[in-house]
Amino acid sequence: MKKVILTTILLTLLALPALAKGNRLTCSGSTTVLPIAQATAEAFMNANPELDISIRGGGSGVGIAALMNGTVDIACSSRTMKAKEITQAKSKGLNPTPYAIALDGIAIVINSANPVKNLTLKQIRDIYTGKIKNWSEIGGNKAPIVVISRDVASGTFEVFNEKALAGAKVVSTAQLLASNNAIATTVGNTPGAIGYIGLGYLTSSIKSVSVEGISPNSASVKDGSYPLARKLFMYTNGKAAGAANRYIAFIQSAAGQKIVQEQGFITLN
Amino acid sequence: MKILKEKLFQVITYAAALFTIASLLGIIAGIFGRGLPFFGKVSLPEFLFTNSWYPTHAEQSFGAWALIAGSLAVTLGALAIAIPLGLGSAIFIAEIASSRLREIAKPVIELLAGIPSVVYGLFGMAFLAPLVRQWFDLDSGLNLFTASVILGVMIVPIVSSLSEDALSAVPHNIREASLALGATRAETIFKAVVPAAKSGIIGSVLLGFGRAIGETMVVLMVSGGAARIPGSIFDSVRPLTSTIAAEMGETVMCDLHFQSLFALAILLFAITFVTNLLSEAAFGKRRHG
Numbered sequence: 001m002k003k004v005i006l007t008t009i010l011l012t013l014l015a016l017p018a019l020a021k022g023n024r025l026t027c028s029g030s031t032t033v034l035p036i037a038q039a040t041a042e043a044f045m046n047a048n049p050e051l052d053i054s055i056r057g058g059g060s061g062v063g064i065a066a067l068m069n070g071t072v073d074i075a076c077s078s079r080t081m082k083a084k085e086i087t088q089a090k091s092k093g094l095n096p097t098p099y100a101i102a103l104d105g106i107a108i109v110i111n112s113a114n115p116v117k118n119l120t121l122k123q124i125r126d127i128y129t130g131k132i133k134n135w136s137e138i139g140g141n142k143a144p145i146v147v148i149s150r151d152v153a154s155g156t157f158e159v160f161n162e163k164a165l166a167g168a169k170v171v172s173t174a175q176l177l178a179s180n181n182a183i184a185t186t187v188g189n190t191p192g193a194i195g196y197i198g199l200g201y202l203t204s205s206i207k208s209v210s211v212e213g214i215s216p217n218s219a220s221v222k223d224g225s226y227p228l229a230r231k232l233f234m235y236t237n238g239k240a241a242g243a244a245n246r247y248i249a250f251i252q253s254a255a256g257q258k259i260v261q262e263q264g265f266i267t268l269n
Numbered sequence: 270m271k272i273l274k275e276k277l278f279q280v281i282t283y284a285a286a287l288f289t290i291a292s293l294l295g296i297i298a299g300i301f302g303r304g305l306p307f308f309g310k311v312s313l314p315e316f317l318f319t320n321s322w323y324p325t326h327a328e329q330s331f332g333a334w335a336l337i338a339g340s341l342a343v344t345l346g347a348l349a350i351a352i353p354l355g356l357g358s359a360i361f362i363a364e365i366a367s368s369r370l371r372e373i374a375k376p377v378i379e380l381l382a383g384i385p386s387v388v389y390g391l392f393g394m395a396f397l398a399p400l401v402r403q404w405f406d407l408d409s410g411l412n413l414f415t416a417s418v419i420l421g422v423m424i425v426p427i428v429s430s431l432s433e434d435a436l437s438a439v440p441h442n443i444r445e446a447s448l449a450l451g452a453t454r455a456e457t458i459f460k461a462v463v464p465a466a467k468s469g470i471i472g473s474v475l476l477g478f479g480r481a482i483g484e485t486m487v488v489l490m491v492s493g494g495a496a497r498i499p500g501s502i503f504d505s506v507r508p509l510t511s512t513i514a515a516e517m518g519e520t521v522m523c524d525l526h527f528q529s530l531f532a533l534a535i536l537l538f539a540i541t542f543v544t545n546l547l548s549e550a551a552f553g554k555r556r557h558g
Contacts (some may be wrong), residue, residue, distance in 0.1 A: 031518070146409045151494075151515035152325045153526070156453050167327055174334070175411060175505050176494030178515040182394065189399040192408050212362025 003128070025243050027252060028056040028156055029063020029076030030200055031179070033232050035263045036102055037076055040251045043259060047250075051243055060155050061085075067235055068094055073244050075235040078104070078155030096235045101251045103266040105199040105221040106160055106228040107208035109184070111191045116140040118210045121227060124164045130171030135192065147174040148183055148195035156180070159230045160196050196228070200264025218266045300538060303523075304531030307331075311525075316532060319447060322496045322507075324516065324526040331529045337536070338498045339506035340482055343416050346502065347481040350421025352474060355428025362429075363436035364458050375433070382426035390490035393419040398491060405503060411493035412505045419487050424477040435469025436462060468551045475548035479541045485510040502510075509533050 041053040046149040064076035134209040150157040188205035220226035319332030398410030447461040493505020
């Protein structure tokens, strides 16, 4: 009896991938895009019960590598592909195609007890390179600045590095935290802290400052006046076809963009 | 038929052991295969002894000394907490507690080992770090001290349970002889029993060291992550493990930065390998001597 059960289980396990293949869509990549991908996939699967979409995180680099190895159908990325990755793809005869699915602003956040309201890009750069060390130098209380940055490989850091730091090196005393949530928590319970996070992660215990006089919100990100903004992407090998095409078209549609907004991100138009 | 069954059983256990060893070799080959090419581009002394970790900057630099110092500092800090706590509770359980209390205390301490490290990390980040910041009037609570405390509590069960095994294995006649010579209970414990269990205790500490230096989640969440040599116990540090965990996800596969993370992994592997060899030697000595 036991053997029969065991054999049945084994056979089912073996047969599962074969059965599922036709209507199965796999995505992996950026943890920033993850909430959008999960929420839209749920809605899309509700409307199309025959489809099975599985979403994994891992990071933009992991997703793009998986796409090139053929282990996923869609790579989620919070950055455009780098020159090296494009060369790798070309050498494999692949042509990854980007589809913008949402916009995201990067908010400069400080503790809610901090009176500072606005920072210029130059001030932000000076804080992160260690030239400005005390809040009193930029109109705040007399308290040392606790500089908090993201891990240098994250897409969020990359946008911050390009647009705010202009490639300058972050001072080595800066703390490094590995996620948007970790930064929000830490800034929330550290009075002198400054950090940067995706707009979707703002909470009540922290506040965002305006940059060059422009506060981060959906209007200023959309019209491009807020300087620290980026697009979020999904990549497919070649032009998206079949289920992948339908899924991406759904995210870009009005219904999909409504979910994007509910997840705290900014719609494409 | 019986012989056949016996043979089959042997083959299965043999295959299981072989599979474990094969996966170890596979991991070693994977890490070294990806990490070793890194040393063709960056020299070993530069990697080990310079102090500037900017792997994604336009002018990349891969000086891991601050990360190594971070790992060692956090681990030594954790041992400074775990040795007194672990050894103390081991002595209490093995030598002082009544047998009923022992039945309760031992599993409770070992329960600490069953808490997932991400839970320790959350506790440290959301609860202990703000307290540490207030108590010591610091700018930030995510630092070497907080990470050491959390990590120390995490490895107490390792130090305590293995030390307790070592203490319990000391033959009773040693204690009786010591007491018969007029030594007090404290003298007997510290001058007769603990020295007799010395190699087992050292082994437990080394295993705790190996566990602490390899721990990732807690240090990623609690140690702050500044890549510099700590000047005080309240500076924030970035250990090797959290660097690998934080940077692996988003990096471009197979470029120099990717390889550098595997080079860090080789370094960690070498450290834990040597530690395990040493603790194996310490335990071995006890078994044979």
